[in-house]
Amino acid sequence: MTRIAVVDYGAGNLVSIEQALVAAGADVVLARRPAALAEADGVVVPGVGAAGAAMARLRRRGLDDPIREWIAAGGPFLGICLGLQLLFEGSNEDGARTLGVLPGRTALLVGAPRLPHIGWNQVERVGAHPLFAGIAVDADFYFVHSYAAVPAPGAERMVLAHTTHGERFVSAVAQGSVAGVQFHPERSGRDGLRLLANFVGLVRSPGAAGSLDLPTTVAR
Numbered sequence: 001m002t003r004i005a006v007v008d009y010g011a012g013n014l015v016s017i018e019q020a021l022v023a024a025g026a027d028v029v030l031a032r033r034p035a036a037l038a039e040a041d042g043v044v045v046p047g048v049g050a051a052g053a054a055m056a057r058l059r060r061r062g063l064d065d066p067i068r069e070w071i072a073a074g075g076p077f078l079g080i081c082l083g084l085q086l087l088f089e090g091s092n093e094d095g096a097r098t099l100g101v102l103p104g105r106t107a108l109l110v111g112a113p114r115l116p117h118i119g120w121n122q123v124e125r126v127g128a129h130p131l132f133a134g135i136a137v138d139a140d141f142y143f144v145h146s147y148a149a150v151p152a153p154g155a156e157r158m159v160l161a162h163t164t165h166g167e168r169f170v171s172a173v174a175q176g177s178v179a180g181v182q183f184h185p186e187r188s189g190r191d192g193l194r195l196l197a198n199f200v201g202l203v204r205s206p207g208a209a210g211s212l213d214l215p216t217t218v219a220r
Helices: 015-023 034-038 051-060 064-072 189-204
Strands: 002-007 026-031 042-045 077-080 104-108 117-122 140-145 147-151 159-165 167-175 178-181
Touching: 002 015, 002 034, 002 189, 015 026, 015 189, 026 034, 034 064, 042 064, 042 189, 051 064, 064 077, 117 159, 140 189, 147 167
Parallel strands: 002 026, 002 042, 042 077, 077 178
Antiparallel strands: 104 147, 117 140, 159 167, 167 178
């Protein structure tokens, strides 16, 4: 079976994610130590809360550098909510230095009618990617957050989707073997389960890391 390591660093309830991945045919291990990553075929980093506290927990468990090394080696990776934000270079929320895998920072949602942004909202795709196979280009997913990633100038090609809450923000990215979503697929019904199943399928297929690649334009 395809082994997916779900990184457990005390930053969220992992039960729903684990159940969804198991339903998709994965063998799920909760990774609390670096050794669990070495035995995995794919890695998922979920999370809620502040970036600084999350990075401190990753460092205490010795997981920050192994995650960077996993990504640098081309290992399939999915970041969910805070797990997406941690991929960037830093957070304006608390000044934290994050994983630095993708260029850009995390910033407060601009013009939001209320914060945090909680509930269902439309994910408007601007790029085609196998992670979203079988999912409508304007499907709704479930969000809980106040901050979102802002890619550095010139890095916009990584953006897969936007969502509007006040002003438009980035809600999905993909670059190389790395993908990330700001919403919670494990709480997003059929489409969310499909997205997690697609990730498992990408990990299982030969050359999965190569197929998690830069998006192409979606015809609308």
